[in-house]
Amino acid sequence: xxxxxxLAAVICGVMTWSFLEYCIHRVxxxxxxxxxxxxxxxxxxxxxxxxxxxxxxxxxxxxxAALALMAPLAIWAVGVLYGPLYAVAxxxxxxxxxxxxxxxxxxxxxxxxxxxLRRHHxxxxxxxPRSNHGVTSPIWDVVFGTLEKPTVVHVPRxxxxxxxxxxxxxxxxxxHRPFYELLGKDRARATxxxxxxxxxxxPDGLLSDP
Ligand SMILES: [Zn+2]
Ligand SMILES: [Zn+2]
Numbered sequence: 001x002x003x004x005x006x007l008a009a010v011i012c013g014v015m016t017w018s019f020l021e022y023c024i025h026r027v028x029x030x031x032x033x034x035x036x037x038x039x040x041x042x043x044x045x046x047x048x049x050x051x052x053x054x055x056x057x058x059x060x061x062x063x064x065a066a067l068a069l070m071a072p073l074a075i076w077a078v079g080v081l082y083g084p085l086y087a088v089a090x091x092x093x094x095x096x097x098x099x100x101x102x103x104x105x106x107x108x109x110x111x112x113x114x115x116x117l118r119r120h121h122x123x124x125x126x127x128x129p130r131s132n133h134g135v136t137s138p139i140w141d142v143v144f145g146t147l148e149k150p151t152v153v154h155v156p157r158x159x160x161x162x163x164x165x166x167x168x169x170x171x172x173x174x175x176h177r178p179f180y181e182l183l184g185k186d187r188a189r190a191t192x193x194x195x196x197x198x199x200x201x202x203p204d205g206l207l208s209d210p
Contacts, residue, residue: 002081005082006081006082006085008082009078009082009083009085009086009089010085010086010089011089012086012089013085013086013087013088013089013090013092013093014089014090014093016086016090017089017090017091017093017094017097018093018134018136018137018139018140019140021093021094021097021134021135021136021140022133022134022140022141022144023140024039025043025133025134025135026133026144026146028040028043029043029133030043030129030130030133032044042054047125047129049159050105050125050158050159050160050161051105051106051159051161051162053102053105059098062094063091063094063095066090066091066094067087067088067091070086070087070090070091071083071084071087071088074086074087075087093136096136097135097136100117100135100136101121101135101136104117104118104121104122104135104161105161105162106161106162106163107162107163108163108164108175108176115179117135117136118161119150119153119179120132120134120138120150121135122150122153122155122161122180123148123150123153125159126153126154126155126156126159127148127150127153127154128148130146131146131147131148132146132147132148132150133146150179152178152179152180152181153179153180153181154180154181154182154183155180155181155182155183156182156183156184157182157183157184157185158184160182164176164180164182165182
């Protein structure tokens with residue numbers, strides 16, 4: 001019985017974070033007009049710059065504050081055995097979310113879950129920011145009717161994830177081609193020395209003012 005209740009406390013902690021992950025992203029991240037807040041500002045910048053993340057020390061502070069707040073509350077509510085388990089599971093899920101989200105932007109997925117998570121999340125980034133608010137799972141998108149199945153994700157070239165394109169060609173790597181397309185010109189190639197016209201010169205030999 002004790003083992004079952006320990007497991008229940010851990011699952012409750014995991015599900016509490018999962019629910020908050022969805023709500024924080026959807027409400028604080030994407031409804032700043034109704035709820036102006038610092039997370040919303042950071043999240044807007046994350047969308048605008050693609051690979052921007054708030055400083056790790058800020059996130060660590062949030063994790064510690066959450067643990068300091070939740071552990072005594074959980075101990076008070078369900079006791080000294082189940083309370084800490086609940087609080088630790090909650091904070092572990094929060095830290096996992098931060099790691100999973102950052103790696104989705106910085107590294108290609110190498111499991112079916114990793115690849116699905118990236119398509120789900122980048123559909124939110126580049127196709128419809130009103131959909132797919134869950135990052136680590138689509139559960140709450142299903143519950144609240146915001147799930148959209150990603151097809152091909154159209155990624156603006158200047159916001160592309162580091163892992164998406166082959167640096168040699170500037171084009172989407174073969175493995176990702178069925179799921180992602182790059183939008184916009186590859187500026188480095190468009191202005192390559194071969195194609196770039198020679199700068200105009202004034203008759204006295206000085207470069208013309210651009
Ligand atoms: Zn993101
Ligand atoms: Zn978002």
